[in-house]
Amino acid sequence: MKLNDPVATALIAADALERGGHRYALMGGLLMAAYGEPRETKDADIAVLELTPELVKAAIEAAGMPCAVTKSSAPGAVVGGFWISRVALLGDDVLGVNVLDLVRPRSDRYAAAALARSRPGPLRGREIQVLTPEDFVIFKALSTRDRDTEDAASVLRRLGNMLDLGLIDHEVEALAAEIPDWDVRGRWATIRARAGR
Numbered sequence: 737m738k739l740n741d742p743v744a745t746a747l748i749a750a751d752a753l754e755r756g757g758h759r760y761a762l763m764g765g766l767l768m769a770a771y772g773e774p775r776e777t778k779d780a781d782i783a784v785l786e787l788t789p790e791l792v793k794a795a796i797e798a799a800g801m802p803c804a805v806t807k808s809s810a811p812g813a814v815v816g817g818f819w820i821s822r823v824a825l826l827g828d829d830v831l832g833v834n835v836l837d838l839v840r841p842r843s844d845r846y847a848a849a850a851l852a853r854s855r856p857g858p859l860r861g862r863e864i865q866v867l868t869p870e871d872f873v874i875f876k877a878l879s880t881r882d883r884d885t886e887d888a889a890s891v892l893r894r895l896g897n898m899l900d901l902g903l904i905d906h907e908v909e910a911l912a913a914e915i916p917d918w919d920v921r922g923r924w925a926t927i928r929a930r931a932g933r
């Protein structure tokens with residue numbers, strides 16, 4: 737497994753976290769291929785609640801892969817509706833290196849609910865925990881990049897009526913109250929408009 741392949745990074749992290757009994761769910765660009773229009777990504781992103789970069793580093797190192805915490809504060813850097821921390825998996829000249837972003841919603845209530853709703857999903861012949869498509873869209877509404885709104889809109893276009901839009905609306909309203917300095921309502925409106933919904 738080469739770490740410059742983000743799937744390899746996600747699988748190593750999933751194996752290590754599951755061995756340690758830790759909750760996580762795959763999110764980000766790797767999940768786009770399942771829910772929306774696939775796009776290239778270079779790293780792996782996981783949704784977390786109680787996991788700190790130091791705990792993730794310890795779990796991955798216990799599985800035999802050296803790591804370094806590259807972005808950490810308590811509980812992480814504020815980016816939109818998230819705290820984000822980063823752990824680098826340090827392979828060698830053959831394995832390469834890659835990063836694992838730990839993405840924690842700034843609402844503990846929502847983070848716990850999203851992880852509770854996560855489900856097993858296939859990744860290169862193995863099952864790992866993944867966000868539901870509804871939570872994937874909500875995470876994109878909590879994100880800051882324009883690309884994130886387009887990612888979420890592609891999920892709405894592709895999955896359409898299979899999505900529980902009522903759940904998304906409910907969570908967006910709750911998050912608007914819980915994270916008042918992030919315009920999650922406006923982001924959700926932009927996502928819907930781009931999707932033509």
